[in-house]
Amino acid sequence: MKPAVTEQEETLSLATYKSIVAYDGTNYEGFQRQASGRRTVQGELEQALQNIGWQESSLRAAGRTDSGVHARGQVIAYQLAWKHPPEDLTMAINANLPYDVAVRKTLLAQKDFHPRHSAVSRRYRYRLFIDKTRDPLRERYAWRISAEADMQLLNRAADMIVGRQDFGAFGSAPRPEGSTVREIFESVWDRQDDELWFEIEANAFLYHMVRRLVSALLAIGFGKMEMDELIAAVQNPNQKWDGGLAPSQGLCLLSVKYE
DSSP, X not given: OOOOOOHHHHHHHEEEEEEEEEEOGGGSXXXXXXXXXXXXXXXXXXXXXXXXXXXXXOOEESOOOOTTOEEEEEEEXXXXXXXXXXXXXXXXXXXXXXXXXXEXXXXXXXXXXXXXXXXXXXXXXXXXEXXXXXXXXXXXXXXXXXXXXXXXXXXXXXXXXXXXXXOGGGOBOSSTTXXXXXXXXXXXXXXXXXXXXXXXXXXXXXXXXXXXXXXXHHHHHTTSSOHHHHHHHHHOTTSOOOSXXXXXXXXXXXXXXXX
């Protein structure tokens, strides 16, 4: 029988790990853990970690993606007493995860590393494809539109939201009374065969901000909204833009950058 591990020995053996996580968000009520019975990505990750000895009350994450939103580069951090290489930890966690969530890579991190607070930027991609006929498989990961949009107008509009501005018209802060000022570093549309890709990188994002911006920019690309209306929305952050949300399935968290 192995001797009991003392509290002091257990504390000394704890290390902070950083894992890159990918998931298909279709069947989840978002990333963040919610009320009992609601399936979330965080809930699945925490259960998998508990199965290999994790004892914290909550893991830390870089962002809280909405229901139906996907990720290729979500970042989580947690403390764990683990004697094997990080590569083995990746395999151990994945052995306890469902098919639609996977840890892609695990690294040792500094003790004070926090995926959200330590991040300098996040990058998202929104995918659309042009087809007049429904395509269930493609529509799992992209928004189907039936008409062409003007790429020149799309990118002119995308350029206008770059910089440090108050995006309160397009989203809400994570906390009540929180700031709605964000800095967008890059905002660009690209054509890939019959697909349109919108990529956006910023220091942080508001709740629903990317999906509202996609809807607004696309309205300009379709000629249903003038550029001046976008400018007015940015200049009036206390008045919510009511043009709707782009569907969640087209959005994917690509990566999170750190210094």
